[in-house]
Amino acid sequence: MTPALRTEHLTRRFGALEALGDVSLAIASGARHALIGPNGAGKTTLVNLLAGSLAPSAGEVYLAGERITPLAQYRRVKRGLVRTFQVSSLFGGLTVLESVVLAILEREGRAALWRRPVARCTVEIDEAMALLGELRLADDAGRRASALAYGRQRLLEIALALASRPRVLLLDEPAAGIPAAQSAEVFRAIAALPAAVTVLFIEHDMELVFRFAERITVLAGGRVLAEGAPEEIARDRAVREVYLGTADA
Amino acid sequence: MSRAPALPSGRWHAAEAIPWLLAIACFFLFPGYRVLASHVFIAALFALSLDLVLGYAGILTLGHAAFFGLGAYTAGLLAAHGWGEPFSGLALAAAVAALGGLAVSFLVVRGTDLARLMVTLGVGLLLYEAANRAAWLTGGVDGLSGVAMGKLFGVFPFDLFGNAAYAYTLAVLFALFVFTRRVAASPFGLSLRAIRENRARMPALGAPVERRLVAAFTLGAAIAGVAGALLAQTTQFVGLDTLAFHRSADVLVMLVLGGAGRLYGALVGTAVFMVAQDRLAGIDPVYWQFWLGLLLVAIVFVARGGILGAADALRRRLRR
Secondary structure: OOOOEEEEEEEEEEOOEEEEEEEOOEEOOOOEEEEEOOOOOOHHHHHHHHHOOOOOOEEEEEEOOEEOOOOOHHHHHHOOEEEOOOOOOOOOOOEHHHHHHHHHHHHHOOOOOOOOOHHHOHHHHHHHHHHHHHOOOHHHOOOEHHHOOHHHHHHHHHHHHHHOOOOEEEEEOOOOOOOHHHHHHHHHHHHOOOOOOEEEEEOOOHHHHHHHOOEEEEEEOOEEEEEEOHHHHHHOHHHHHHOOOOOOO | OOOOOOOOOOOOOHHHHHHHHHHHHHHHHOHHHHHHHHHHHHHHHHHHHHHHHHHHOOOOOOOOHHHHHHHHHHHHHHHHOOOOOHHHHHHHHHHHHHHHHHHHHHHHOOOOHHHHHHHHHHHHHHHHHHHHHOHHHHOHHHOEOOOOOOOEOOOEOOOOOOHHHHHHHHHHHHHHHHHHHHHHHOHHHHHHHHHHHOHHHHHHHOOOHHHHHHHHHHHHHHHHHHHHHHHHHHHOOEOHHHHOHHHHHHHHHHHHHHOOOOOHHHHHHHHHHHHHHHHHHHHOOOOHHHHHHHHHHHHHHHOOOHHHHHHHHHHHHHHO
């Protein structure tokens, strides 16, 4: 079966520094695939290259078998490749509802309409409220994104990604910087995604990784150190040395 | 399911009638100021066009007068060469300014704020000097004379007292305000606000950011062109100062003074700026710009979001 997302020899250099080198990955359709590695391993660089916000120095990216390397980020989103950000990147002055309605309108290609007020886009508003309800954000719908507590902002980040109806979802530390109780909420939302949606997520919390991931790729120094099922990764000597810092645990 | 909170609806509030009723009342209350008032309406329309570009799309520009001037010369040249019908003149001026805006937009949508300032400033200076050199067409420093306007609807002539000019400029301002208001409340307006808030995030929603900005900049240029055309038609003269840098700077000041991104900020800022300019020049004819400068600095520091921003903040505080 064609992998949902695949890279071939993906490389990114910043001047003399090779942030990512020769990464070839294949992520199966519908997989819950974790990307782990110590700080500076190149995880976010890889997500930026996959999403298209960064151009590779070499290598290719394929979405469902189709080469998308030259495609701009927004065109990749239109094909179902959607991402979230490690540090919440929201529209501070827009309300929660406005943000999600906008994401839905963008998905539908209706965000450039000028003749009808937003308040009359009732189908999109209903969908947005339903989505916010699922994420327990409905009570915050009228608040500005900048006024939300950080944990709620993380949920809104997820809501924006889900509103785009991803086929492949790239989650860059979706639970970073929020209390454990709320990170469970974030992962509950991710777990509730349709099985057909492919998820690649970066996460530092190993408990969450081993609970949710079906496969794990370990990056270190910009290269793939290991890839496999969670139990294989847990046994992998190189991973324990480089990533977990011990070979004896 | 929870009830959805309010979204931009484009619905009119009763209070919004006030400025327009005031504008109509001024026609009867201050008959000696009709010409000045028509200039205020034109400047307000110009500021409104900048609000789309800066207040909504977040594009910083120091060359918006380029499109005002393009519109003014288009309408002026048409009338000087026998096409004196005002409304078709406005439409053609809008089209020419929109084309100019479209061409320039590709230079500004990609850059940073600083790059945008430099590019728009440069384009403004280029057009100014081009109009200066093309004296055979524009009249150069002497200005374009021989602008002969036809009657409004073939009935009302543009007179020296500014009666027709008052009604004409106010009506066009109102019509384009209604249009802009509608755009602002639409999905397109929402997406522009989102680009202003966090441009880098928008492609991750699948938004073609540059295309949106091109559309906003072009639309802003077209409306600026209508404002310029109104000035040409009502004064029956076009001078080089329609393209001058100070016009770009003044309109920016008016908008920031009133409050950018609110539409009404453009109206309030223009009225306050022009009245303050008039009054201050009367009180202190030599150093009036000193006081104007002081007022501007004070507004930026005391009232974030301009006059309307300050009014909003005050209202929120009183409600608490």
